[in-house]
Amino acid sequence: MKKKSAELLITPEKASIIEMPKAMHRRNFLVQLGFGASAAAFLAACKKDDDNNNKPDDAIDLGSGDPGILNYAYALEQLEAAFYTQVISSPFSGITASETALLTDIRDHEIAHREFFKTALGSAAIPALTPNFSSINFGDRSSVLGAAKTFEDLGVAAYNGAGKLIQSEDYLLLAGKIVSVEARHAAYIRDLISNGSFADNTAVDANGLDKALPPSEVLMAASGFLTSKIYGGNLPTA
Amino acid sequence: MNINNIITEIEKIDPEVYDRMDSRRTAMKGFAKLGAKLALTAVPLALGGLFKKSYGQATTSIVDVLNYALTLEYLESEFYTMGYAAAGLIPAGPAQGAIMTIRDHEVAHVAALKATIAALNGTAVDKPDFDFTAGGAFANVFTNYDTFLAVAQAFEDTGVRAYKGQAAKLISNNDVLTAALQIHSVEARHASHIRQMRQARNTGVTNKPWITGKDTGGIGAAVQPVYNGEEITTQANINIAGFSGISANAASEAFDEPLTMEAVLDIVTPFLA
Incomplete structure (x- = not known):
């Protein structure tokens, strides 16, 4: 357990810096992610899972402790790598040379992250996941960039939220090395959609803080892009 | 830039700078020695070294x-x-x-x-x-x-x-x-x-x-x-x-x-x- 002395704890009333975006209710978050009308269905499905501490038989268990968090990151990187691999192999109509070059870079970064986690986890690694990108029209620029924005913003929020769950200083640093690259991606993708939206108020709050989300919410959002079922019930929560 | 200004600047950034070193006196002595030996352009470099000593501890x-x-x-x-x-x-x-x-x-x-x-x-x-x-x-x-x-x-x-x-x-x-x-x-x-x-x-x-x-x-x-x-x-x-x-x-x-x-x-x- 991490040491946490009570007098060092700041309360949200005292310090604005640690105030989690209170407006980030699940529904709003899902709507922001573009789930729209299906948000309610997702919530219903997830609520059922919350009440059930047992892993569904067909779900992949991420595990517990730091290896669990690494598997959590590995799962997200698998998703991103698969997405950008398809973006590059079947480019959207009207893609520019610059976009091709930089989206290829992003694909390579995500593959590097994925392979890094796979190697670091060794025998503890979860299996390869099967993505489900049926909601994305890979021929359409706005569909692809919209999905890319969802993945990148979600990745940033996931790493930001996972930092406090990591026990090892080395793994914390590694997560830090990756999250800022995801944030660079997120800003680039957002600017492709609308120049100047790299850090607008849908990404960054009035205190100048990016989002941080717990694994439960991130996994719920990611589940819409996965055929594989992931179980995060054994992950650390604090 | 002179040594006194630098000391004042560090003090602004880190009020406890003298606690990190032994005392203001020792700090000044250290700086005086440096100042005597180094051209002013080299001072930022020396300053970096001083910071390293004072801040490089694990107890931050x-x-x-x-x-x-x-x-x-x-x-x-x-x-x-x-x-x-x-x-x-x-x-x-x-x-x-x-x-x-x-x-x-x-x-x-x-x-x-x-x-x-x-x-x-x-x-x-x-x-x-x-x-x-x-x-x-x-x-x-x-x-x-x-x-x-x-x-x-x-x-x-x-x-x-x-x-x-x-x-x-x-x-x-x-x-x-x-x-x-x-x-x-x-x-x-x-x-x-x-x-x-x-x-x-x-x-x-x-x-x-x-x-x-x-x-x-x-x-x-x-x-x-x-x-x-x-x-x-x-x-x-x-x-x-x-x-x-x-x-x-x-x-x-x-x-x-x-x-x-x-x-x-x-x-x-x-x-x-």
């Missing part, structure tokens, strides 16, 4: 880390505030909008860090006086848009590395750690956009939203320390460039690297008035 407290972050945010917020206000510097339209967005974030970071330090019963350091020309190295920083963007890029990329370097020191306090991470990724968003703004200037130098090797993106030697160490392609003893299809460039870009407090102070010291 959370408030110390927050005050360090606050100093960097003071630097950024004043830089963007002055740049945004400089007549004719930033082209109207998207560029002004972006700089305003970034300025507002940095101002908010200053306020948030001060509030957090106060909540931890710490004392926030005062804002130092800055010289954004870095003693003349960037003489036209507030009259030449390209110079302004170059310094902005250096500050943002430094900020990303600086926060990353302190994360482990915050591991005992989940709330502060999370908030620091939330600032850290915003700085990376800024860095990405500033780098795109520079790329859009069509200066003939490729400058991606991410850092390739230890490339300065055409800014040059003046900011090389901001990028040194970014070129590594091995993480946790795993050779990233050894993965199928991953070039050394991609392997370096895929991971941003931390900077120690002393390396950051070495970078920032020329910008202290």
Whole structure:
């Protein structure tokens, strides 16, 4: 357990810096992610899972402790790598040379992250996941960039939220090395959609803080892009 | 710059500077000796060495880390505030909008860090006086848009590395750690956009939203320390460039690297008035 002395704890009333975006209710978050009308269905499905501490038989268990968090990151990187691999192999109509070059870079970064986690986890690694990108029209620029924005913003929020769950200083640093690259991606993708939206108020709050989300919410959002079922019930929560 | 001014500046940034060293007297003696031996231009270097001794300890407290972050945010917020206000510097339209967005974030970071330090019963350091020309190295920083963007890029990329370097020191306090991470990724968003703004200037130098090797993106030697160490392609003893299809460039870009407090102070010291 991490040491946490009570007098060092700041309360949200005292310090604005640690105030989690209170407006980030699940529904709003899902709507922001573009789930729209299906948000309610997702919530219903997830609520059922919350009440059930047992892993569904067909779900992949991420595990517990730091290896669990690494598997959590590995799962997200698998998703991103698969997405950008398809973006590059079947480019959207009207893609520019610059976009091709930089989206290829992003694909390579995500593959590097994925392979890094796979190697670091060794025998503890979860299996390869099967993505489900049926909601994305890979021929359409706005569909692809919209999905890319969802993945990148979600990745940033996931790493930001996972930092406090990591026990090892080395793994914390590694997560830090990756999250800022995801944030660079997120800003680039957002600017492709609308120049100047790299850090607008849908990404960054009035205190100048990016989002941080717990694994439960991130996994719920990611589940819409996965055929594989992931179980995060054994992950650390604090 | 003279020794007394430097001492005063450090004292502003770190009121406990003398506790870190033995006493003001010893500190002054040390400086006097240095001053006698070194030309004034070498003083920032010597200062870096002194910081290294005083701050290189493992016992840096959370408030110390927050005050360090606050100093960097003071630097950024004043830089963007002055740049945004400089007549004719930033082209109207998207560029002004972006700089305003970034300025507002940095101002908010200053306020948030001060509030957090106060909540931890710490004392926030005062804002130092800055010289954004870095003693003349960037003489036209507030009259030449390209110079302004170059310094902005250096500050943002430094900020990303600086926060990353302190994360482990915050591991005992989940709330502060999370908030620091939330600032850290915003700085990376800024860095990405500033780098795109520079790329859009069509200066003939490729400058991606991410850092390739230890490339300065055409800014040059003046900011090389901001990028040194970014070129590594091995993480946790795993050779990233050894993965199928991953070039050394991609392997370096895929991971941003931390900077120690002393390396950051070495970078920032020329910008202290």
